[in-house]
Structures are given as C-alpha cells and as structure tokens.
Amino acid sequence: MAVDRAARRTAGAGALFIAAVGLPAPSLAAGADLPSWGFGSHMHNVAAAAIFGGLVAFATIVALLYLSERSRWTRREREQAAALDALSGAHDRAEMLLAAERQIIVTWDGRSEAVVEGDVGLAFDGARPASGSARRILAFGSWLVPADAEAVETAVEALRVRGTSFRATLRSQSGRSIEAQGQAVAGRVLLRLRETTEDRRQISELRETLEDARRGLSALAGLLDAIPQPVWRRNREGxxxxVNTAYVAAVEATTREGAIQDGIELLDRPAREMIAREDAQRRPAGQRPALRLSAVVAGGRRILDVTETALEGGRVGIAVDVSELESVRADLQRQMDANVRTLDQLPTAVAMFDAGQRLIFHNAAYRQLWDLDQGFLDARPLDGEILDHLRAARKLEEHADFRSWKQGVLAAYRSAEANPAWWYLPDGRTLRVLAEPNPQGGLTYLFDDVSDRMKLESQYNALMRVQAETLDTLKEPVAVFGADGRLTFANRAFAAAWRLDHESLEARPHVEAVIEACRVLAPADEPWLDIRDAVVGLESRTGIACKLEMVDGTVLDCTAQPLPEGATLITLIDVTASVNVERALTEKNDALEKAAQLRDTFVHHVSYELRSPLTNIIGFTQLLGDETVGALNARQREYSDHIMRSSGALLVIINDILDLASIDAGSLELQRETVDVQATIEAALLGIEDRLAESDLSLVLDVPDDIGSVFVDGKRVRQILFNLMSNAVGFSSAGQSITVQARRTAGDLVLSVRDQGRGMPPEIAAHVFDRFESHTLGTRHRGVGLGLSIVRSFVELHGGRVSLDSRPGAGTCVSCTFPIVLPASHAARDLESEATEEAAE
Structure with a gap:
C-alpha cells in the first residue's frame, strides 16, 4: 500500500510538471516508460518548485523499495532509475527554459505557501534582492502601479478561490511592462510573470514603421488618384x-475593384504588344521614348503618350493625354501655312534669311519687286549674292563705294534691333527697307514701296495749303482748334473781328486764352461756356449753335462743329440784319397776340353785357305774345313773333360766343351723365321742328332701338345736334330731307347729320370749322360762322373727332364720333371683375 501511494504521489508530481510546461499528461502506471520531454518557445515554463518536489518524493520511494524488497523489485528499480534520469534531464531543461528570459513562476498547492521560482529581480528593477524578497513578490503594491496592483490581486484571489484564469498586462513603478498569466493546472494554481518591455518596444517600433509605410502608401495612392492621367500597376503575370481613379474613369468602370477584377484594359492588344516589343529591347528607362498610341478614353478616341516601366514584382505605367497638344500642333502647322499664304498675298515684299545669311523664304511680292528668277531664289542664295546680282542688273542705286554700303547692309545681322533704311532705286521708286532680327538668328526684310504714298503726301500738303489760303480769304471768321484745345488755324477775318494780332495767333494759344481775349468785345458768359465745352469737353462731342452779341451791336451766329481726330471748327456769320428783322417780327407778333387777347376779352365782356337786356326783351315779348297785358291785333302778334325769333337767334349767338370764350380760357367742364341716345336726339329735334315746317323739309331718323345709353354731357350733345341740324336746314331747299343717323360700335358712338343741299367745294369745306367763317353758297342761310366751330370744340372736349363729307351737288354729311367712356362706378366694377378673372386663372 505504501508503494502504491508512493507511486501515485510520483505520478501526481509528474502530472504537475507536465501541466506546468503545457504538455499532455502521459500515463504513469506501474511498468510504463516515462517519455522524454521537449520544450518550445510557445510553451509555458515549468514551475521549479513542483519539479523539485516530485523528484525528491520519487527518489525516497525508490530507495525504500530498494531496501525492503531488493530482490523482488529489481526490474522496477531499473525502470525507476531510467525514469529518474529522464526527470533529471527534464529538470535541467526546465531550469534552462526559466533562465532564458526574465520571468517568475508562482505556484500554490491547496492552502500551502506559494512557491516562487525564477528571476525575482524582475520586481526590483534589476537590483540584487534582499533575503526573503521572493515572498515580497506577491506584495504587488510595492512594485506595481496602484491600479494594476489592485487588479492583479483581485485576479489572483479569483484564481485561487474559483480557478478563474486571467491574462493581463501590468506596469511597474519604474515604467516596465509585465505580462501576467494565471491558470489552474491539476489541482494547483500557477501564476506566471514575464517582462515584455523590450518586446513591446520592438513591437511599437515595428508598428510605427508599419504605420509610416502605410501612411506613405496612402499618400502615394491619394497622389496618384489626384493625377488626371491614368496610372496602373501590373503583377508578375501582367x-x-x-489602378487610379483616372484609369477607372477612362475605361468607364464603376469601381476600382471592378476594373481590376474584370481586367478592363485601357490599351488594345496591338498597343500592349508594341509596349512589350519596346521592353524587349531592354533600353534604360530614361532612354525609352513615350509611345504615342491611340485609345478610347471615356467613350472618345484620344491620343496618349504611354510609358510603362518594369519594376521588382511587376510593371507600372502612365498614359498622358496629348490630344490637345496634337490638335494645337496641327493648328500651329495650319497657322504657319496660312501665314505663308498670307505673306505671299501681301503687297509688301518679304524675305527671310537664316543665321547663315541664306534665303529661306520669300513671297511673290519680293520676286516681283526685283524681277528675280524663281530658280535663282530656290537655290537659297546668300544675302550678299542677291545684292551683287541686283547691282549687276542695275536695279540698285549707284554708290561710290558699293562694298562699304553692302557691309553696312549686312551689319544688320549683328544688330539687336530693327534697322530701317531708305533705298532710292534708279527707276524713281522709293523703298522703305526694314531689317528685323529673327529670334533664331538671321533677318527678315520688309520692302515697302512708298513711292505712291510720298506722292500722295506731297499732293496732300499742297491741298492743305490751298485750303488754308481759301479759308484765309473768306469774309466770315473761321478758326480751328486741335484735340488739345489749342488754336491750329485762324483766318484773317477771325483776327480782324476779334482784334487779335498775328503774333498771338502764331503762338497757338489755348481756347481759354482766345475766349479771354474775345470776351472784351462780347462780354456774355453763357455762349463762351458752350464754345469751350464744344472744344475741350469730355462728354460726347456734338455741334452747337449760339449767338454772340458784341458791344457795338453786331450779332454773330456762332457754330462749333466737331472735326475728325478731335479737332473743332468754329465759324462766325454776321446776322445783325436778320436779327433786327426777327426782332421787328417778334414785336409785331406780340402786338397781334395782345390785340387778340383784347378782342376776346371785349367779346366776352360784351356778350355778358348783352345777355341781360336780351333776357328782358325775350321776357317782355313772351308777356306780349301771351296777351296777359292785353289783346294784340294780327300785325302786333306778327311783330311779337319776329321779336321772339330774332331774340332767340341772338341768344344762341351770344351763348355760342360765351362757350367759345370759356373753351379758350379752359374753364368749360363737361357735366357727364348717363343719357339715353334716342331720347337726346329727340330732345334736340324739338328745337328745330318749327324751322323744318317753315322750310318744308322732312326729317328721317335712322336710330336703332337698341342704341342704348352713353356717359356724356347731355346738354352739349343736344347743342351739337341742334347746331348740325340748323346748319342742314339753312343749306337745304324745300321738299328735301335731312337724315339723322346714330350708330354704335364696340368703342365709339357715331352721330351724323346729312342734308341734300348743294354741297361744298373742297376749298370751302376746308374752312367750315373755322370761327366766323360763313358761306351762303347761293342759299338764304346767314350766320356768324360759329355753329360748326362750337360742334368741333364740344366733340373734342369729349375726346372725339368730327369729319365732313361734302361734294358739290351731293349734299353734306357731318359725323361726330364720341368714344364710349364708362362711369366711374362701372369702371370700378369692370376692374374688379377683371381682377377676379385673373385670380381665377
């Protein structure tokens, strides 16, 4: 039994060791071979205390078995010895593993004291630990930061009580990094503390390096994306x-990933094969010219300069759009060709020589100027050879020292500026020769034939002298001021009129000085201000006209007329006689106007003075006619009727005169009201019925029943109709008829009165509306000529018009057109209705 217990204890120690190093536990039954142990960098270190305890227990058991039952357990002894050797080797390897890095292993077996193995100096920052310092390892607060010390104590307590594993990173008070790992293994509790300061530093440096590289790559990718030219990279397989964003847009792909995944190529196969052939020549990258290729970019055919370079791990390429450059180059070539054609059409002879003084271009005018052979010019002769050829053909002027003159001409090749010269040819022509240096070297000659221009200039100067002499002999004062406001010309009449001496005029005085000198004789300021503004004004230059009154009574009509190039012509005309006549006419007109005003005042006053006694005469005549004061005999009654008719006619005349006076004074106002047209016409007829009966005339009314009403002055309309019908009665013969017609249109009311009388010739019809114009035309009609004048005045006050249609033998028709005007209330309702309709729309 003791042996079994010892074997089980040994097996437990071995299992503890195996758990400490993190290997699977082998079977340690009696007679089983112990395996050999191996350790890797990824395994945990074995706790030294557990190993030593197991070995001591195992050695004791083996010794007891050997002493008690040596003969019986010989084979087991050998096996245990082998196992002991294996454990000894494992112990050595465990110690080596523990010493390989700075770490501490703490183990607890049940409630026993903790066993501490490893480099306890880890907790003392490299200092030599004092006696009993191994136990002080567990005093975490003495060497860890407070927060980490409290956390690890809580974790160790949970590990020992509940077997809860943990892993944490701690910080020592000296700033080092400690990795703590706790776990329960085979009934024991294991705590491993390992310093990771150096590892973290290296990892942090690697991470920073990686981040720098990543930021650099990101910046490079952003830069390439910002480039408007397509850029791409190929792998080893091609x-x-x-690709950058410009490439994606060029191939019209939706995304970068889609373009790469689908392998959308910007260049077609022949273009890529051409790039491959260029690459096969293995020329250095700096010596490879960009290939100019054609490709479809964003749906349009473009010209690209493509450069693709091999790099380690693939190839990179860029395509630069040179379509605009090609277009500009083609345009430049066309422009140069056009310039050549233009120069060939110029009348000015042009010849260009290069830096070697050889002819490189000439136009047709140059060949015609010197009458040179085309073959000679196509041979690109030297400039000196051409001069010698022209001298031999006697086309250049004769010089005593031609060689010196020729060297002077050719010296222009060394000049930095244009060199103008005059050549006088033997045939009488004059050439202005301009030698212009070319930017690339050489000269451009411009031969301008100025013979005609010089002849015209001479003729112009002669003409100017003739004009000056002509102006100088004029009797009217004339002066010309230049654009600078100075006097450029003044004839003798101008100097004599303003008493200016010849020396002051030759000094070209300013207009201000001339005005100051002339103001002595014409002191009025306003005309001179206008003249000065016409000469030196900054606003638009326009001609002006004014009058200058001199102190001696002379009146001058002044005109300022702008001339080309900013000059101004001042002309003066003596209009004293015409001004005197104009003054006389003006005074006469004023007198006539005053007389007309006095006449109107007199007529107006007399009319008012006549109305009162006339009213009394009419009143007393009516009393006599009514026989209220006594009976009248037949002759008295006849006289009374004549008095009534004459008084009524006189009252009408007086009323007409007063109305005309009120119209002239502007005091007559219309009293507009809504009147019935038919009723108004019938009311006007009541006053004319007696005369119609007396004259044996018939009346025809042509008035529609639906003529309606109008907004007019009813009294004045009745007066208009009465005057028209009275006029028609006066010019009609017995048995004839008078027609009164009324028509209404959308905007007008037309009232017309037609008679069948003799009519009027055009020369009389043109004056029938004038005041006091009365024509009998062979009839008994007499009047003062105010009827039709009153008609026209009243119609025009209504805003209408009057027309007359009369021909000899065809009668007369007078038509009055009245515009239809709505009353204020009706107009307001119409505006409101229109506003409502617009809002509804």
Missing part, C-alpha cells in the same frame, strides 16, 4: 494589380 494582370492589373492597381
């Missing part, structure tokens, strides 16, 4: 491994 497939796409990465």
């Amino acid at each position: 497939s796409l491994a990465w």
Whole structure:
C-alpha cells in the first residue's frame, strides 16, 4: 500500500510538471516508460518548485523499495532509475527554459505557501534582492502601479478561490511592462510573470514603421488618384494589380475593384504588344521614348503618350493625354501655312534669311519687286549674292563705294534691333527697307514701296495749303482748334473781328486764352461756356449753335462743329440784319397776340353785357305774345313773333360766343351723365321742328332701338345736334330731307347729320370749322360762322373727332364720333371683375 501511494504521489508530481510546461499528461502506471520531454518557445515554463518536489518524493520511494524488497523489485528499480534520469534531464531543461528570459513562476498547492521560482529581480528593477524578497513578490503594491496592483490581486484571489484564469498586462513603478498569466493546472494554481518591455518596444517600433509605410502608401495612392492621367500597376503575370481613379474613369468602370477584377484594359492588344516589343529591347528607362498610341478614353478616341516601366514584382505605367497638344500642333502647322499664304498675298515684299545669311523664304511680292528668277531664289542664295546680282542688273542705286554700303547692309545681322533704311532705286521708286532680327538668328526684310504714298503726301500738303489760303480769304471768321484745345488755324477775318494780332495767333494759344481775349468785345458768359465745352469737353462731342452779341451791336451766329481726330471748327456769320428783322417780327407778333387777347376779352365782356337786356326783351315779348297785358291785333302778334325769333337767334349767338370764350380760357367742364341716345336726339329735334315746317323739309331718323345709353354731357350733345341740324336746314331747299343717323360700335358712338343741299367745294369745306367763317353758297342761310366751330370744340372736349363729307351737288354729311367712356362706378366694377378673372386663372 505504501508503494502504491508512493507511486501515485510520483505520478501526481509528474502530472504537475507536465501541466506546468503545457504538455499532455502521459500515463504513469506501474511498468510504463516515462517519455522524454521537449520544450518550445510557445510553451509555458515549468514551475521549479513542483519539479523539485516530485523528484525528491520519487527518489525516497525508490530507495525504500530498494531496501525492503531488493530482490523482488529489481526490474522496477531499473525502470525507476531510467525514469529518474529522464526527470533529471527534464529538470535541467526546465531550469534552462526559466533562465532564458526574465520571468517568475508562482505556484500554490491547496492552502500551502506559494512557491516562487525564477528571476525575482524582475520586481526590483534589476537590483540584487534582499533575503526573503521572493515572498515580497506577491506584495504587488510595492512594485506595481496602484491600479494594476489592485487588479492583479483581485485576479489572483479569483484564481485561487474559483480557478478563474486571467491574462493581463501590468506596469511597474519604474515604467516596465509585465505580462501576467494565471491558470489552474491539476489541482494547483500557477501564476506566471514575464517582462515584455523590450518586446513591446520592438513591437511599437515595428508598428510605427508599419504605420509610416502605410501612411506613405496612402499618400502615394491619394497622389496618384489626384493625377488626371491614368496610372496602373501590373503583377508578375501582367494582370492589373492597381489602378487610379483616372484609369477607372477612362475605361468607364464603376469601381476600382471592378476594373481590376474584370481586367478592363485601357490599351488594345496591338498597343500592349508594341509596349512589350519596346521592353524587349531592354533600353534604360530614361532612354525609352513615350509611345504615342491611340485609345478610347471615356467613350472618345484620344491620343496618349504611354510609358510603362518594369519594376521588382511587376510593371507600372502612365498614359498622358496629348490630344490637345496634337490638335494645337496641327493648328500651329495650319497657322504657319496660312501665314505663308498670307505673306505671299501681301503687297509688301518679304524675305527671310537664316543665321547663315541664306534665303529661306520669300513671297511673290519680293520676286516681283526685283524681277528675280524663281530658280535663282530656290537655290537659297546668300544675302550678299542677291545684292551683287541686283547691282549687276542695275536695279540698285549707284554708290561710290558699293562694298562699304553692302557691309553696312549686312551689319544688320549683328544688330539687336530693327534697322530701317531708305533705298532710292534708279527707276524713281522709293523703298522703305526694314531689317528685323529673327529670334533664331538671321533677318527678315520688309520692302515697302512708298513711292505712291510720298506722292500722295506731297499732293496732300499742297491741298492743305490751298485750303488754308481759301479759308484765309473768306469774309466770315473761321478758326480751328486741335484735340488739345489749342488754336491750329485762324483766318484773317477771325483776327480782324476779334482784334487779335498775328503774333498771338502764331503762338497757338489755348481756347481759354482766345475766349479771354474775345470776351472784351462780347462780354456774355453763357455762349463762351458752350464754345469751350464744344472744344475741350469730355462728354460726347456734338455741334452747337449760339449767338454772340458784341458791344457795338453786331450779332454773330456762332457754330462749333466737331472735326475728325478731335479737332473743332468754329465759324462766325454776321446776322445783325436778320436779327433786327426777327426782332421787328417778334414785336409785331406780340402786338397781334395782345390785340387778340383784347378782342376776346371785349367779346366776352360784351356778350355778358348783352345777355341781360336780351333776357328782358325775350321776357317782355313772351308777356306780349301771351296777351296777359292785353289783346294784340294780327300785325302786333306778327311783330311779337319776329321779336321772339330774332331774340332767340341772338341768344344762341351770344351763348355760342360765351362757350367759345370759356373753351379758350379752359374753364368749360363737361357735366357727364348717363343719357339715353334716342331720347337726346329727340330732345334736340324739338328745337328745330318749327324751322323744318317753315322750310318744308322732312326729317328721317335712322336710330336703332337698341342704341342704348352713353356717359356724356347731355346738354352739349343736344347743342351739337341742334347746331348740325340748323346748319342742314339753312343749306337745304324745300321738299328735301335731312337724315339723322346714330350708330354704335364696340368703342365709339357715331352721330351724323346729312342734308341734300348743294354741297361744298373742297376749298370751302376746308374752312367750315373755322370761327366766323360763313358761306351762303347761293342759299338764304346767314350766320356768324360759329355753329360748326362750337360742334368741333364740344366733340373734342369729349375726346372725339368730327369729319365732313361734302361734294358739290351731293349734299353734306357731318359725323361726330364720341368714344364710349364708362362711369366711374362701372369702371370700378369692370376692374374688379377683371381682377377676379385673373385670380381665377
């Protein structure tokens, strides 16, 4: 039994050792061979205390068995010896493993004291530990930061009580990093403390290096994405491994990953094969020219400069869009060709020489100017050879020292600026020669034939002299001011009119000085201000006209007219005689206007003065006619009727005169009201019925029943109709008819009166609406000529118009058109209705 217990104890020790190093526990039954132990860097270190305890127990048991039953247990003794050797080797290896790094192993077996193995100096920052310091390892608060010490104490307590494993990273008070791992193994509690300061430092450095590399790659990727040109990277197999955003847009892919996964190529197969052939030549990357290829980019055909370079692990490429460059280059070439064609059409002779003084271009005008052979010019002769050829053909002017003159001409190749010169040819032509240095070296000659221009300039100067002499002989004062406001020309009449001496005019005085000198004779300020503004004003230059009154009574009509190039022409005309006539006419007109005003005042006053006695005459005549004061005989009754008719006619004339006076004064106002048109016409007829009966005339009314009403002055409309019908009665003969017609349109009311009288010729019809115009035309009609004038005035006050249609032998028709005006209340209702309709829409 003792042996069995010893065997079981030995087996338990071995199992504890196996659990400490993290290996699976082998069977330790009697007679079983102990396995050999191996340790890796990933296994936990074996607790030294457990190993030593197991070995001591095992050695004691073996010794007892050997003493008591040596002969019986010989074979077991050998086996145990072998196992002992194996455990000794495992012990040595465990110690080596513990010493390989700074760590501490603490084990608890039940309620026994903790066994501490390993480098206890871990808790003392490398200092030599004092006696009993191994026990002080568990005083975590003495060497760990308070928070970590409290946490690990709680975790160890939970491990020992409930077997709860844990793993934590602790910080010592000196700043080192400690890894703590606790677990329960085969009934024991194991706590491992290992310093990881150096590991963490290396990991942190590696992490920082990795982050720097990652940020660099991210920045590089962002930079490549920001490039507007497509960029790509291929792996060793030639497939796409990465593309930028421009590449994705160029191949019209949805995402970067989709373009890579689907292998969407920007270049077609022939283009990629061409790149592969270029790469096969194995030229250095800096010496490889970019391949100009055509490709479809974002749905359009573009020209690309493609560069693809081999790198370790693949290839990288970029495509630069040079379509615009190609277009610009083609445009430049076309522009150059156009310039050549343009220069060839210029009348100015042009010749270009390179830095070697050889002819590289000439236009047709150059060949025609010197009459040179095309073959000679195509041979690109030297500039000096051309000069010698022209001298031999006697096309250049003769010089005493031609060689010196030729060297002077060719010296322009060394000049930095244009060199103009004048050549006088033997045939009488004059050339202006401009030698312009070219940026790349050489010269460009411009031969401008100025013979005609010089001839025209001479003719112009002669013409200017003739014009100046002509202006100088004029009797009217004339002066010309330049754009700077200074006097450029003044004829003798101008100097004589303003008493200016010749020396002051030759000095080209400013307009201010000229005005100050002239103001002595014409002191009015306003005309001179206008003249000064016309000469030097900054606003739009327009011609002005004003009058200058001189102190001697002379009146000058001044005109300022702008000339080209900012000049101004001042002309003066003596209008004293016409001004005097104009003044006389003005005074006469004023006198006539005053006389007309006095006439109107007199007529108005007399009309009012006549109305009162006329009213009395009419009143007393009515009393006599009514026979209220006594009976009248037939002759008296006839005289009374004549007095009534004459008084009524006189009252109408007076009323017409007063109405015209009120209209002229602007004091007559219309009293508008809504009147029935038919009733108004019938009311006007009541006053004319007696005259119609006396004259044996018939009346025809052409008025529709639905003529309606209008908003007018009813009294004035009746007066209009009465005057028109009275006029028609006066010019009609017995047995004829008078027609009164009324028509209404959408915007007008037309009232017309037509008679069948003799009519009027056009020269009389043109004046029938004038005041005091009366024509009998062979009839008995007499009047003062106010009827139709009153009609026109009243119709025009209503905003209407009057028209006359009359021909000799065809009668006369007078039509009055009244615009239909709505009353204020009706207009307000109409506006409200329109606003309602607009809101509804």
